[in-house]
Amino acid sequence: MxxxxxxxxxxxxxxxxxxxxxxxxxxxxxxxxxxxxxxxxxxxxxxxxxxxxxxxxxxxxxxxRELPPLLTHELHRPLSLASEFASDTHYQLELEDGRRIDGRLDGNACLHAIEHCGYHRLHIADRELTVAVAPPACLSVEELTDGQRRHIWGLTAQLYSLRRPGDGGLGDMQALADLARSAAQHGADALAISPVHAMFSAWPGQYSPYSPSSRLLFNSLHAAPDVLLGEAAVNDALQICGLQGSLKQLESLDLVDWPGVTDSRQRLLRQLYRSFRDQHNALTPDFDKFLLKGGDALLLHCRFEALQGFMVRHGMPGDWRTWPEHYRDPNHANVDLFASDHALEVGYHAFCQWLIARGLDRAQAAALGSGMKIGLIADLAVGADGAGSQAWARQDELLQSLTVGAPPDILNRQGQSWGISAFSPDGLRRHGYRAFIEMLQANLAHVGGVRIDHVMGLKRLWVIPQGAPAQAGAYLNYPLQDLLRLVALESWRNRALVIGEDLGTVPEGLREELAQRRLLGMRVLLFEQRDGGFIPAPFWPDDALATTTTHDLPTLHGWMQGRDIEWREQAGHSTREHSVDDHNHRQWEKHCLQKALQDCALLPIRDNSITEQLDASVSFLGSTPAPLVLLPLEDAMGEFEQPNLPGPGDTHPNWRRRWPINAKDMLERPEPSQRLQRLDQARRARDHLAPLVRTHHE
Known part of the structure; x- marks a missing residue:
């Protein structure tokens, strides 16, 4: 061969x-x-x-190959159609706002420049196409603050970890709204949260927010039904179900008991749905409106949830790829028949989606109403579980026999296999990027921004055959320009900030491409080292956000104490010998960070406490040219432990840690309050200096 x-x-x-x-x-x-x-x-x-x-x-x-059903294009530029049509061919362009433009292709068979952003319908010869006309770039921080601010800050929070009285053991939309109000009072303009993607109601043991069932819908366990339906309705449901004791027990735990929370929340939500369905309710018209707007994506997800629950309850596999053949096809008549026979179950899952969507709306309204300019920033996972709702509903647009991960690199010498499915480049083109567009729209519908996890996936993804090790993978290339245009268009349509998580092995030239489209990259303090030291604050880029750490990395407190090194050894990811080397290197890194903080007069030249170094690091980030600083809640609070430890095994309590303090009170404690005050002052000082300071990018 x-x-x-x-x-x-x-x-x-x-x-x-x-x-x-x-x-x-x-x-x-x-x-x-x-x-x-x-x-x-x-x-x-x-x-x-x-x-x-x-x-x-x-x-x-x-x-x-014919022209695909959707073409992406740039605002104010002619579009060549010479591959399909002759010059002088008549066309009619139906703009998204309903206006119609008649014309003829020019001498080069180009469609005249379109002066309006949006999804427009092009009728030409016997063809009908969609032309997605995008602005040159996503909206910037300055545009989203109406020119008032160029340098803002916010917090990042793990949604599940938030606490409030009566939350039943899991962070919910009310706790999120409480935190948003509190953060806004301290000067924050944004609150970035962990993914709220739909999980598996029939598989409570699968709870990583980055391995969802679908990125088109939401995790209804985070709903706060009392906010929408009223406390009386929830108290009545609790009484009927006899859940008061179990909810209080779950609420008292230091770690989220996902199976316990899933069982109790679903029992409560089912009783609430029965009462809502059987009684006249002033919110029924809003629910009906939600169903109509949710359309095909909502319907298919709810049918999937009902089908999977049915399979699991009857002792059959939950993975749709092993179901009877007629249930594997979402368009099969038997699926319609099942949905008709189980209409109440399908309706229940729609009810849950309504509750969480309206909860997100209210949390965003609380953020903006308290003074934030951006509000909530959603987190968009790089893929979805191949056994889940999105893979079932959009089979032609997702890779069915490949999983996604990362090649061997500095942090993980074996590479990574994330066990999730991603879009098929060919499937996206053939279907007019339907699945990608609906995913962007779903995740921007209730928030002020989005963080695209592993943004390198817009250009290429490391794909691995099912069951093979990560080293057996390769990069699969994606239509970067088409995807970037669609991202910019949805940023414009939703007036939303877009962040691209560009950490890891980044293709040459991609960061420059993202910067040109104004997708904010990410720079992490722990990684910003060069020539044996930490990069001084004035020389950080002005086209990326700045942060101390991420959910996959140690907190600053933990980093200074080498807690991550201890965890890697305890979890079997590292040997004792490697740990000794890592601790020695960490001592050097700590010395270098301390020197960087002292060089910019943020830290006295002496032995400093961890609290002093943490405070100085926060001020350091605030003084960078970054348009946005996102401070993880863990570092705002001076927390020791990190949320997630990537790698095999379940020794570390990933995605389970809960805060012991109620969300509305966390930032009011003296240390975090003073820390946020320092950050706010540094950001405002940076705004004042911005016209006078030139970064290395200018």
Missing amino acids: SDEQLASLSSAAGLSVDWLDANGRPQRVSVESQRALVESLGYAAQSPQQIAASLAHLEHEHHS
């Missing part, structure tokens, strides 16, 4: 056979991995004859 022939097929299928690792060293995907990957993408490659036939098929598809 010709290795060159297989490499040609791999490249034609969208894979990068050659790539650079995190150290800049050239790497090549093995022949065995190439074969497994192209076959997972649907192209036979077991023999030279099969490879030749697959190549011929791809080449034929490329040359005979």
Whole structure:
């Protein structure tokens, strides 16, 4: 078998056979991995004859490919249609606002420049296409603050960790609203939260917010039904269900008991739905409006939830890929029949989605009403579980036989396999980017911004055959320009800030591309080192947000104490010998950070306490040119432990830690209050100095 022939097929299928690792060293995907990957993408490659036939098929598809149902384009630029239509061909453009423009293609068969952003319908010859016309870039911090601020700050919070009286053991929308009001009173303009994606109501043991069932809907366990339905309705439901004792027990725990919370919350929500359905309710018209607006995506998710619950209750697998064939197809008549026979169950899941969506609306209203300029920033996971609702509903648009992860790098020498499914580049094009657009719109519908996890996925993703180790993967390329235009368009339509998490192995030139489109990158204090020291605050970039740490990294307090090194050894991710080396290196890093803080006169030149160093680090971030500083709640509070420890095993209580203090009171304590005051002062000082200071980007 010709290795060159297989490499040609791999490249034609969208894979990068050659790539650079995190150290800049050239790497090549093995022949065995190439074969497994192209076959997972649907192209036979077991023999030279099969490879030749697959190549011929791809080449034929490329040359005979018609225009896709959706074209992305730039504002104020002509659009060439020469591949399909002759010059002077008549067209009618129906703008998103209903206006119609008649015209003819120019001498180069170009559509005249469109002066309005939006999704417009193009009728030309016998074809009908959508033209998504995007602004040059996403909205900036300055635009979103109406020119009042160029340098703002906010907090990041793990939603599940928040606490309030009567929350039943899990952070909810009311606790989020309480925290938003408190943060706004301290001067915050944003509150970024962990993903609120829909999980598996039938699988309470699967609770990582980055492995959701669907990124189109939300996790109804975080709903605060008393806010919408009233305390009396909730108290009546609790009385009927006899849940008061179990909820108080769950609420008293230091860690989230996900199975216990799931069981109790669902019992409560089911009783609330029965009462809502059986009694006249002034909110019924709003619920009906929500159902109508939710459309196909909401309907399919609720049907999936009902189907999966039915399967699990009857001792069958919950993974839809093992269901009877007629239930694997969401458009099959048997699925319609099941939904009709189980209409109350489907309606229950819609009711839950209504509660959480309205809760998000109210939390965002609380944030903006308290003075925030941005408000909530949602977190968009890089993929969804292949056994979940989104993969079932959008099978042609997601990769079914590949999982997503990361190649071996400095932090993880074995690479990572995240066990999630991502979009198919070819499937996206063929379906007019439907799944990508609806995902953006769903996640921006209730917030003021979005953080795109692993934003490198807009350009390429490390894909791995099911069951194979991470090292057996390769990069699959995506239509970056199309996706960036759609992101910019949705930023404009929703007046939303967009952040791209660009940590890890970043392709050359991608950060510059993101900056041009005004997607804010991310710079983490612990990583911002160069030439044996920490980069001085004035030389941080002005096209990325600044933060102390992330949910996958140690808190500053924990970092200074080497807590993450201890956890890695305890979890079996590192050996005792490696830990000794890591502790020695950490001592050097701590010395370098202390020197950086002293050099900018934020820390006295002497031995400093951890609290002093933490305070100085917060002021340091505030003085950077970053348009946005996001301070994790863990560092605002001086917390020792981190939320998540990436890697195999379950030794660390990932996604379970809860705050012992009520959300509305957390920031009122002296230490966090003073810390936030320092950050607010540094940000306002930076705003004042902005016209006078030139960064290395200018």
